[in-house]
Amino acid sequence: MTEFKEEVYSKEFNLKLWKKLYKYLIPHKKVLLILALVMIAVGAIDAVFPVMNKYAVDNFIVKGRLNGLSVFACTYGGLVLIQGLNVWLLIAFAGKLETWLAYDIRKAGFEKLQQLSFSYYDQKAVGWLMSRMTSDVKKIGQIISWGFVDSIWGLTMMFFMMILMFIYNYKLALVTLAVLPILIVVSVYFQKKILAAYRKVRKINSRITGAFNEGISGARTTKTLVREDKNLLEFSSLTKEMKGSSIRAAIFSSLYLPIVLTLASVGTALALYAGGRAVFLQEIEYGTLVLFLSYTTLFFEPVFQLARVFAELQYAQASAERVLSMIETEPEIKDSKDVIAEFGDNFNPIRENWPEIKGEISFNNISFYYTAEEKVLENFNLKVNTGETIALVGQTGSGKSTIVNILCRFYEPVSGEVLIDGIDYRQRSQLWLHENIGYVLQTPHLFSGTIRENICYGKLDASDEEIIAAAKLVNAHQFIKKLAKGYDTEVGEGGGLLSxxxxxxxxxxxxxxxxxxxxxxxEATSSIDTEMEQIIQEAIKNVLKGRTNFIIAHRLSTIRAADRILVIKKGKTIEEGSHKELMEKEGYYYNLYTNQFLKENQQATG
Known part of the structure; x- marks a missing residue:
């Protein structure tokens, strides 16, 4: 299975990271403000309920009278109704905030993925990217929305309770809150442990997602190579590592929360001891002791919730780091500010400024390498006239695909320049170039949907007449009209329902x-049978007319009509000419062609 390097992130709580996420909250600041006000109301009312209980104890229970009880009951009932409305509002608004936030971050992530260069996808597995866009974004949405709710509620409730405790008896308040410094120290210690543990869990989870993706997409290859047991062994190793890391993360979380509960119990015990003694000495009323006992229980409930939010925040930080690292990744290939100002970018093109492409192409002293140790092209030169068809042949790894990838600006040369109609293509926008290039891969990829939808994917506003005309041009119309639903036939995932x-x-x-x-x-004909090759060859003849063409050929019989054939070896052109000229030279191309011709004849007669 392919291994991909993970970025190394900070080990401490990263406040700057969460500030970066704030921009996704700005469009929803009204909802955020309403939610904050609702939570302040919830926290304040929760803090007032024990005061109401104190009043009831001191004025109704201890004194044994019912005068004013009906007013008290109506007030208490009114607070309960208001609190019920507040809870409904917080659930509704927090749910909306979570959904909108996840939507906005996923949208930003998907937009960035459209901009990133091929080199980024060379380094990232599909499973890694899927994990960022799904589970990581979901975790961020949850912690920001519901974590915000719990934090505002908890801090508000604690604030009002502390004020009320000091108002009623500051000595008893100091005794009750004596455990807070210990709680702060414990929180700082466990913050580091929990963050490190959850970061490792997320990292392994990314690898598992990638392994899932490879296992599913490569299922047929696995079976043909009889690798089921080896794949299972590799996957079991990953899941075993995930199990160990998850257990360690769970242990830290499980230790932290009980410690908070224990400290809460200690606070309650201190309040009971000091408060009970004060009641016995008639220093405070019995209702005040009830108030403090209620507060020691209620005070540490928001502390407990804040501790939980804090622990989840560590978990979510690992997710936020990965998502933001993807969103903030700068494409290796970018248009300059001047180019964008004149021609627009991929999402806001200024098409009226685009010059028409004629198709004259020049590679001038092009050098390129994927890594500094592995040079692919060095001082490569090629001049292609408008309407000319160039065929590239050579061994795997010779640089054929690199040449056309540089032409398409999927990669840019390390040195040298590519001229289109005499202008360096970096002086034009990427979208201008890409909209003027038709690219057919060796292994075609279709999107789930109908044949009609897949054809018009190349021109979203294409009419039915244009779709049919394109299909006829490439000899596809004949087989399409024989299908039960014609152009509305579903192709299946990846086009799996078609040959x-x-x-x-x-x-x-x-x-x-x-x-x-x-x-x-x-190599558009390397994976098909001879009968279909004839159909496609006829389609190629129709398609190439009036265009500048590059053909990477596996079957040399398919390029005999090319204007020029370039034999590429280790990034250099070792032979060049028409099919006839190269055959007359009896060099590298001649040997390659005759060997392939003999091999195909043997297979045909064998």
């Missing part, structure tokens, strides 16, 4: 519907 050849034809139609000026075929 590889059918998927390839649809991907052709999707690529040409926007009428791109530059066309790239990356």
């Amino acid at each position: 590889t050849g059918q998927k390839q034809l649809i991907s052709f139609a999707r690529a040409v519907i926007a009428n791109p000026k530059i066309f790239v075929l990356d």
Whole structure:
């Protein structure tokens, strides 16, 4: 299974991190304000209830009279109704805040994923990204919304109770709150332990999600290679590590909360001892002792909840670090400010300023490497005329795909320049280039939905006539109209309900519907049978007319009509010419072609 490096994050509580998340709360500041006011009301009323009980004890129970009881009962009942309304409001607004917050963060994350360069996806597993966008975002939404609710309620309730305790008897208040310094020390200690433990749990969880994704997407390969037992062993190792880390994290949390409860019990015992003695000496009323006993129980309830929020905050910080690291990642390939001002960006294009592409392309002294130790291209040069078809052949790893990826600006050269119609393509926007390129991959990918929806994915506002015209151009219309639902036929996840050849034809139609000026075929016929190859070859002839084309070829028989064939070896052009010219040279291409021709004949007759 593929291993991906995890970022190293801070080990302390990171206040700056949570401040960064504040911008996602700004659009919902009205809801936040209403929620804060509701929670202040809830906390204040909760603090007032014991005072009401004190009044009842001192004026009705101890004195044994009922005068004023009806007024007291109505007041008490009114507070209960108000509190019930407050609780309904807090649940409604906190739920909305959680949903909206998760939506906004996911939207920002998805937008960033559309902007990031290919190199980012080279380093991140799909499972890692899915974990960031799902469970991590959910955890952030929960802790900010419900953690905010519990924190405001708890702090408000504690504030009012402390004021009331000092008002009624400051000596007894000091005795009751004597355990607070110990609680602060314990909280600081466990904060570090819990944060480290939960961060490790999240890191392993990302690896498990990635392993799940690889196991599901590669199920067929697993079975054909009979790797079920080895995959299970690798996955069991991961889950065992997850189990150990989760247990350690749970132990720290389980120790922290009981300590808070124990300190609460100590506070209650101190209040009972000191308060009982004061009642015996007639220094305080019996109702005051009841008030303090109620407060020692109630005071540590919000402390307990704040401790829980604090523990969850550590858990959520690990999630927040990962989500924000993704959202704040800068794309390796970016348009300059001047280019964006003139031509727009991927989400706000200024199409009226876009110049028309003719299709003349120049690679000037291009050098490129994925890592400094592994150079792929070095001083590569190529001049392509408008409407010319260039075929690239060579061994795997020779640099063929890198050349077209640099052309498409999926990667940028380390040195040198790519000119389109005589202008460095970095002086134009990425979207301008990408909208003028049709790219058909060796393994076509279709999106879940209908054939119609997949074709118009290349031009979202395409009419039915344009969709059918594109399908006819690539010879896909014949097989589509034979399907029961025609263009409204579901393709299944990844196009799984269609054959590889059918998927390839649809991907052709999707690529040409926007009428791109530059066309790239990356071994588009290497995974299909001979009969379908003939259909696709005819489609290729139709598609390439009037465009500048690059073909990466596995089957050399498919590129004989190319204007020029470049034989690439270790990032350099070792032979160049038409099919006829290269065959006459009897060099590298000649040997490659004749060996493949003999092999295909043997397979056909064998």
